[in-house]
Amino acid sequence: MTDELLIVDSLSAGYLGEDVVHDVSLTVAAGEVVAVIGSNGSGKSTMLQSVCGLLAPSGGSVRFDGVELAGVKAHRIARSGLVYVPAERHLFPHMSVRENLFLGAYPTRPSADQLGMVYRVFPRLEERTGQLAGTLSGGEQQMLAVGRALMAGPRLLILDEPSTGLSPILASEAYAALVELRRDGLTVLVAEQQVPLALDLADRGYVLDRGRIELTGTSSQLAADEGVQRAYLGV
Amino acid sequence: MTAVALDGIVLGLQFGILGVGLTLVYGLGGIVNLAHGQMAVLAAIVTARLIDSGSPAVVAAFVGVVAVSVLGVVLDLTLMRPVYRQQGEHRVLLGLLLMLGVGFVIDGLLEWRYPIEALSLRFQGDPIPVLGVAMRRGSLVASAISVAAGGVLVMLLRWTTFGRATRSVIQDETGARLCGINPAAVRTVVFGVSGALAGLVAITVAMTRPVVSTDGVNLTTFGLIVAVVGGLGSVPGAFLAGIILGVVNTISAFYIGSYVSTILLLLAAATTLLLRPRGLLGIG
Ligand SMILES: Nc1ncnc2c1ncn2[C@@H]1O[C@H](COP(=O)(O)OP(=O)(O)OP(=O)(O)O)[C@@H](O)[C@H]1O
Numbered sequence: 001m002t003d004e005l006l007i008v009d010s011l012s013a014g015y016l017g018e019d020v021v022h023d024v025s026l027t028v029a030a031g032e033v034v035a036v037i038g039s040n041g042s043g044k045s046t047m048l049q050s051v052c053g054l055l056a057p058s059g060g061s062v063r064f065d066g067v068e069l070a071g072v073k074a075h076r077i078a079r080s081g082l083v084y085v086p087a088e089r090h091l092f093p094h095m096s097v098r099e100n101l102f103l104g105a106y107p108t109r110p111s112a113d114q115l116g117m118v119y120r121v122f123p124r125l126e127e128r129t130g131q132l133a134g135t136l137s138g139g140e141q142q143m144l145a146v147g148r149a150l151m152a153g154p155r156l157l158i159l160d161e162p163s164t165g166l167s168p169i170l171a172s173e174a175y176a177a178l179v180e181l182r183r184d185g186l187t188v189l190v191a192e193q194q195v196p197l198a199l200d201l202a203d204r205g206y207v208l209d210r211g212r213i214e215l216t217g218t219s220s221q222l223a224a225d226e227g228v229q230r231a232y233l234g235v
Numbered sequence: 236m237t238a239v240a241l242d243g244i245v246l247g248l249q250f251g252i253l254g255v256g257l258t259l260v261y262g263l264g265g266i267v268n269l270a271h272g273q274m275a276v277l278a279a280i281v282t283a284r285l286i287d288s289g290s291p292a293v294v295a296a297f298v299g300v301v302a303v304s305v306l307g308v309v310l311d312l313t314l315m316r317p318v319y320r321q322q323g324e325h326r327v328l329l330g331l332l333l334m335l336g337v338g339f340v341i342d343g344l345l346e347w348r349y350p351i352e353a354l355s356l357r358f359q360g361d362p363i364p365v366l367g368v369a370m371r372r373g374s375l376v377a378s379a380i381s382v383a384a385g386g387v388l389v390m391l392l393r394w395t396t397f398g399r400a401t402r403s404v405i406q407d408e409t410g411a412r413l414c415g416i417n418p419a420a421v422r423t424v425v426f427g428v429s430g431a432l433a434g435l436v437a438i439t440v441a442m443t444r445p446v447v448s449t450d451g452v453n454l455t456t457f458g459l460i461v462a463v464v465g466g467l468g469s470v471p472g473a474f475l476a477g478i479i480l481g482v483v484n485t486i487s488a489f490y491i492g493s494y495v496s497t498i499l500l501l502l503a504a505a506t507t508l509l510l511r512p513r514g515l516l517g518i519g
């Protein structure tokens with residue numbers, strides 16, 4: 001296929017010389033929403049961090065829009081349009097919502113349109129525009145993390161467990177916002193252990209188990225798989 | 236009393252700029268610049284040499300400030316490289332030791348080459364009354380420069396894209412990288428700014444009293460106390476702490492004696508930290 005935006009090929013990564021992600025290959029095409037599902041410690045975050053440059057992979061290759069990303073610094077990867085939202089959010093706690101959003105557009109000064117676009121997706125952020133990010137509720141922080149990433153005008157948005165720390169209701173709300181973004185044509189790769197949420201959103205998915213891709217298919221195929229149902233859907 | 240307080244504010248503004256230079260570099264990369272005062276003195280000595288050889292004072296001071304600013308950039312790009320590769324405590328300790336070494340080297344060079352050099356910048360004209368106190372022109376110019384430098388710095392940090400990027404690296408370096416900000420580049424620029432601020436302190440101090448080649452250690456010590464009391468990494472905190480400690484120092488020096496005043500200064504610093512472990516306006 002030629003319209004693949006992200007091609008991860010035989011990626012290995014880990015800590016202190018010991019791999020926890022082994023030989024992972026996956027692709028994301030432009031306009032697609034792809035989920036990586038797996039339980040605690042299966043290596044989702046490790047894999048995503050080595051895609052976005054926060055962690056140096058120990059092997060394999062990552063190509064974004066035809067460009068090899070191995071060895072490229074995280075800030076360069078972000079500027080090239082691959083924007084990562086970590087589960088820990090990494091907001092700037094002593095800055096206002098507005099300033100956090102401004103920084104998302106770095107190095108340019110964002111236009112009113114850009115801000116307006118994010119405020120349309122997350123009206124709550126507009127109400128809280130002057131509030132310090134460190135004092136926001138968990139749900140609001142998640143909105144801000146995604147909003148800040150949107151300010152960059154990403155070609156690929158990578159989300160690590162957007163449901164982290166959210167109540168079931170707030171987690172569904174967060175995913176509802178993602179459905180809206182998906183309708184606007186945003187390309188998304190999302191890691192999640194709340195499997196029903198992720199499969200509702202995504203076109204396709206990969207199941208990661210102990211650092212390896214165990215299974216892949218469309219969301220409905222995965223949802224119908226007995227193994228997935230037993231392990232993640234509590235059926 | 237008013238006269239002493241005003242003198243305290245003059246000194247406090249200088250302390251503030253001294254502390255800001257230290258606090259920015261620490262906040263960004265965990266480097267405790269124990270050569271900060273020595274860099275300031277270096278600017279003073281460069282300025283004094285240039286004036287000796289016939290340069291106009293303004294040009295000489297400008298060159299002196301730029302010279303230490305460049306030194307800051309060079310240090311960041313060379314000696315600090317292996318430091319930034321370390322994390323946490325290791326980084327702080329290695330940075331501290333290397334900058335201590337830089338301080339020794341500068342002190343040694345100055346003592347060897349220019350043992351009796353001093354910078355004194357005098358202003359012609361009568362004292363000007365402020366709140367009924369006759370203030371020397373040097374003190375007023377020094378304070379105006381400090382206030383202007385501080386004001387410009389705060390505005391740059393608050394309202395420019397680069398200033399915002401600088402604060403973002405202090406608050407969450409990973410977050411900054413994910414926004415496309417290169418922390419290494421920010422650190423290099425800010426180390427240069429910090430060097431310039433150190434130079435500026437030496438120039439303003441020279442307007443109120445002679446700066447001699449052995450003043451480095453004292454300036455480093457005062458700067459460190461100010462930065463810690465203000466909360467390492469906090470620019471407004473450093474200004475606030477600088478002014479408070481400048482006033483404390485001047486008042487106690489006037490009524491008790493200058494030796495005791497340094498002890499009182501440390502006591503004030505220790506008390507602040509006991510009450511507020513992260514400093515007056517400490518972050519994170
Ligand atoms: N900084 C680290 N140093 C050492 N080991 C780590 C580090 N981070 C993660 N690991 C280990 O790597 C493995 C994979 O962790 P990872 O965080 O990638 O899993 P995950 O799928 O994201 O889990 P979760 O759903 O809990 O976030 C785990 O065994 C974990 O203990």
Ligand SMILES: [Mg+2]
Binds near residue numbers: 044045046087160161
């Ligand atoms: Mg994770």
